Amino acid sequence: MKELDELILPDDIRYSADHEWARIEDEFAYIGISDFAQDQLGDIVFVDMPEVGDSFDQGDEFGSLESVKAVSEMYMPLSGEVVEINEDLSESPELLNADPYENWIIKIRMEDLEDYDQLLDAEAYLESLEE
Amino acid sequence: MADQPGTRGLIFNEPLLWEKGKNGRCAMSIPESDVPQAALPEHCRREDVRFPDLAELDVVRHYTRLSQWNFSIDSGMYPLGSCTMKYNPKLNEKLAASPSLANSHPMLEDGLNQGTIRLLYDLQEYLKAITGMAGVSLQPAAGAQGELAGMLMFAGYFKAKGEQRTKILIPDTAHGTNPASAALCGFKPVAVKSGAKGTLSAESVAALMDEQTAGIMITNPNTLGLFESEIQQIAEIVHGKGGLVYGDGANMNAVMGIVDIARTGVDVMHLNLHKTFSTPHGGGGPGAGPVLCVEKLLPFLPSPMAVRNDDGYAMVSVGEHSIGRLHAFHGNYSVLIRAYGYILSMGAENLKRASQYAVLNANYVKSRLTDVLHLPYDSACMHECVFSDKHLQKHKVMTLDLAKRLIDYGYHPPTIYFPLIVSGAIMIEPTETECKDDIDGFIEAVKTIVGEAESNPELLHEAPCISKVRRLDETQAARKPCLIG
Numbered sequence: 205m206k207e208l209d210e211l212i213l214p215d216d217i218r219y220s221a222d223h224e225w226a227r228i229e230d231e232f233a234y235i236g237i238s239d240f241a242q243d244q245l246g247d248i249v250f251v252d253m254p255e256v257g258d259s260f261d262q263g264d265e266f267g268s269l270e271s272v273k274a275v276s277e278m279y280m281p282l283s284g285e286v287v288e289i290n291e292d293l294s295e296s297p298e299l300l301n302a303d304p305y306e307n308w309i310i311k312i313r314m315e316d317l318e319d320y321d322q323l324l325d326a327e328a329y330l331e332s333l334e335e
Numbered sequence: 336m337a338d339q340p341g342t343r344g345l346i347f348n349e350p351l352l353w354e355k356g357k358n359g360r361c362a363m364s365i366p367e368s369d370v371p372q373a374a375l376p377e378h379c380r381r382e383d384v385r386f387p388d389l390a391e392l393d394v395v396r397h398y399t400r401l402s403q404w405n406f407s408i409d410s411g412m413y414p415l416g417s418c419t420m421k422y423n424p425k426l427n428e429k430l431a432a433s434p435s436l437a438n439s440h441p442m443l444e445d446g447l448n449q450g451t452i453r454l455l456y457d458l459q460e461y462l463k464a465i466t467g468m469a470g471v472s473l474q475p476a477a478g479a480q481g482e483l484a485g486m487l488m489f490a491g492y493f494k495a496k497g498e499q500r501t502k503i504l505i506p507d508t509a510h511g512t513n514p515a516s517a518a519l520c521g522f523k524p525v526a527v528k529s530g531a532k533g534t535l536s537a538e539s540v541a542a543l544m545d546e547q548t549a550g551i552m553i554t555n556p557n558t559l560g561l562f563e564s565e566i567q568q569i570a571e572i573v574h575g576k577g578g579l580v581y582g583d584g585a586n587m588n589a590v591m592g593i594v595d596i597a598r599t600g601v602d603v604m605h606l607n608l609h610k611t612f613s614t615p616h617g618g619g620g621p622g623a624g625p626v627l628c629v630e631k632l633l634p635f636l637p638s639p640m641a642v643r644n645d646d647g648y649a650m651v652s653v654g655e656h657s658i659g660r661l662h663a664f665h666g667n668y669s670v671l672i673r674a675y676g677y678i679l680s681m682g683a684e685n686l687k688r689a690s691q692y693a694v695l696n697a698n699y700v701k702s703r704l705t706d707v708l709h710l711p712y713d714s715a716c717m718h719e720c721v722f723s724d725k726h727l728q729k730h731k732v733m734t735l736d737l738a739k740r741l742i743d744y745g746y747h748p749p750t751i752y753f754p755l756i757v758s759g760a761i762m763i764e765p766t767e768t769e770c771k772d773d774i775d776g777f778i779e780a781v782k783t784i785v786g787e788a789e790s791n792p793e794l795l796h797e798a799p800c801i802s803k804v805r806r807l808d809e810t811q812a813a814r815k816p817c818l819i820g
Contacts, residue, residue: 205728234602247812272809273735273752275511296813 205243208333212239214305218323220281221332225305227319234281234308237269240333242304245271251293251300253310259285262319266310269300282319284312341411341745346803349400359371361407362394404803406747412773414700414741416693416719416764417588417610426680427613427673436672441664443650452648455641455665457818458675462606465678465686467597470635473671476659478585481605481624482516482552485581487658488603488628488635489549490520492579495634495656500578506535507559508754510585522549523580529756533712535558537568538741550578555599556586558754559712560697560719560764570600579603579632587611588767589694589718592687603628613677616672621667623674635713637661659785692767696774700763703778707785711757717764724759732788734759734794739806740787742799745779 211217217227220231227234242248250270260266260280267278288311291297299307314320324332389397401740413420431437435807439451459471475481486503493500496524503522505513507529514524514731526544530536540551555563563569570580586613590596596604608614608623615622628636638657650665665671680688694717701720709725724734738748738761750762765774787794799805 205731205733247810247813249810270813274755274814276755298810 206239208330211243211330211333212305213326213330215326217305218281218320218325219329220279220323222279222281224278224281224322225232226281226320227308228314230318231314231317232287233284233312233314233320235266235310236279236308237278237300237304239304241276242301245269245273245276246302247272247313248297251297251309253289253293254286254288256286259283260312269297278309280312281323282312283315285315286310287313336539339745339780342743343799346403347400352387352389352394352397353385355393355397356389358388360388360390362389362391364563372540377401397428406742410521411745411747412765412769412777413747414763415747416766417586417607418750418762418764419745420616421610421766422768423613423615423673424677424680427676430676431669431672437669440707441668446647447649451665451668452641452650453643455671456643456648458671458678459641461678462625462627462674466587466604466606466627467595468601468604469597469630470633470636471625471627472640472661473625474607474624474666475624475626476662476667477622478605478607478624479512479516480661481607481626482512482581482583484637484658484661485628486516486520486522486604486627488626488632489522489579489581491635491656491658494548498577499549502548504540504543504548504552504573506557507756508533508559509552509554510558510583513552513554513583515550517552527551529557532714533557533561533756535565535569536561537565537572538568541572544572544576544578546576548576548578550580550602552581552583553601554583554585555594556589556717556719558586558762559680559721559757560586560589560716560762561712561714561735562590562622562717565785566599566601574600584627585610586718590615591689591690592683593690596779597629601629608670608674609676612674614673621670623667623670646808689767690718693764696765696767696769699761699771699774700765700778704763704781707782708761719762719764721754721757722761722763723757724761726758727785727788730788730792732792734761736792736795736798737761737781737784737788740784740795740798741780742802744783746777746780 217225219225219238223238225236225238248269248271252268254266260283262283263278264280265277266280269276269278290307290309293307294310408420408422429666436569439448445452458473462471475484501523502525503517504527505517505524506527517524527535527539527543534557538633551569553563553566555566557563574581578603580600582596582604584606587606591611603626605624605626609616634654634656635658636654637660638654639652642649642651673770697716697718697720701716704722708722724737727737734751738751741748752760753762754760
């Protein structure tokens with residue numbers, strides 16, 4: 205497992221306390237899991253994703269990840285409607301371990317752009333991990 | 336540690352039966368046919384299916400050798416106890432195999448089946464006495480089905496009252512089957528966070544309990560091995576809002592003969608007979624998870640059940656609101672025989688003592704390993720204790736590595752990564768049947784491994800080293816399972 209100073213935490217995205225990240229692009233946002241999350245989970249063997257068209261509020265469970273250790277839920281960092289899911293993850297869940305930022309999980313149409321501002325930046329997220 | 340029992344010896348290699356057979360070998364003689372031969376229809380024939388020709392001795396040696404590759408409770412200790420494997424007295428196996436019970440036909444009419452039904456009736460009475468509950472059904476075929484039965488009874492109860500309740504409270508330490516059982520009955524699980532000491536506080540339940548909530552599912556002792564000391568206050572809060580309390584009896588082996596479950600406020604509960612009453616573990620069944628309830632839920636129990644009347648014993652349909660039948664005939668009867676035999680052969684005093692030993696043994700392990708492994712919740716435990724890999728992480732050693740290394744010392748790995756609220760959890764349950772010498776052996780093995788984590792972490796990453804097969808690629812097995820030989 206990685207030490208905190210070994211974690212990769214890009215600063216062009218924002219993080220939730222539940223270890224998801226969001227990257228916005230116009231009114232859309234890509235959502236994935238942080239390096240910390242993939243490292244804690246260990247080898248991911250199955251990704252349970254929602255369907256396109258599903259709507260969620262911030263904090264709702266939108267899917268789950270199965271690793272060799274356990275099944276963990278994923279929670280929405282933002283509210284919105286799912287417009288695309290990353291189909292590659294169905295066949296190759298290990299992509300999330302290889303690069304959790306390149307490999308987003310869902311793309312949503314954001315309900316409220318201000319949700320994003322409530323999320324943690326890389327520095328604040330790292331601080332929350334240190335606690 | 337070189338002379339640790341169960342760690343050295345000859346393990347035979349053994350090929351597949353298909354690689355072993357030779358044309359013409361035979362394990363039995365078939366009498367000469369006295370009817371004309373008839374060829375199999377063409378569509379039933381497949382050229383690519385071949386069965387090996389084997390002599391009886393080929394087969395006996397094959398399976399005997401394979402059985403040596405296995406770890407078994409008869410050859411070594413499972414420090415994960417009642418969850419997965421626990422020693423069951425051989426007497427109860429003998430009773431279940433008795434031809435007079437095993438050969439009794441389930442379709443015999445009650446009058447010709449008195450002994451069989453009496454055994455069910457008596458077992459019902461014993462389980463009621465042990466838990467303090469008013470009624471029981473022996474039908475559920477496993478703990479999870481017992482839970483489902485309990486949730487169906489909850490649903491039936493509110494339906495009969497004309498109430499629509501949509502949610503159910505489930506602590507974050509619960510077994511995963513709890514939310515699954517509740518969801519199947521239309522209740523949305525709402526997680527209740529455990530407090531800093533690893534138990535539930537009455538306030539946290541009061542904050543979530545409302546009149547849309549059917550009640551709470553609570554495991555006591557919980558999966559951290561801690562007794563939910565506020566259970567009575569929690570039950571009062573739930574009852575105050577018209578809700579019901581479900582008691583997951585998975586950990587009954589810690590409190591048998593000590594806690595009157597009905598008096599703690601539980602309305603419906605199940606027992607896992609394999610965890611507490613000496614019935615077989617593993618393999619997914621057959622099992623038994625009797626569901627029990629207090630007076631007001633009696634009409635909802637599964638039906639039929641064994642009753643005693645003027646003519647003797649009978650299987651009778653009961654309860655106008657019964658959730659119905661959950662299992663054909665008499666449930667998994669041979670499993671019930673074992674529980675019956677266990678209860679009678681132990682007697683009330685010894686059942687209580689079994690729980691006391693289970694708790695004593697777990698506390699002994701906990702106190703002797705407190706300085707060795709990280710103990711996230713440090714208070715007196717019940718039948719199991721939960722450590723974490725926090726102190727090992729600085730050596731890049733994880734719970735999984737420690738678990739695998741235990742195999743090299745002759746122990747089955749404990750439960751790991753559960754409960755989920757402890758990161759890198761190592762759950763140890765020695766059970767009541769291990770003697771102090773054997774528990775000391777296990778403790779020494781853990782201490783040695785923790786020493787190795789510092790001096791030679793690579794050894795732990797590679798473990799197990801002396802088992803028949805080395806560390807399996809669990810990731811590959813989960814991602815691309817090989818389901819045929």
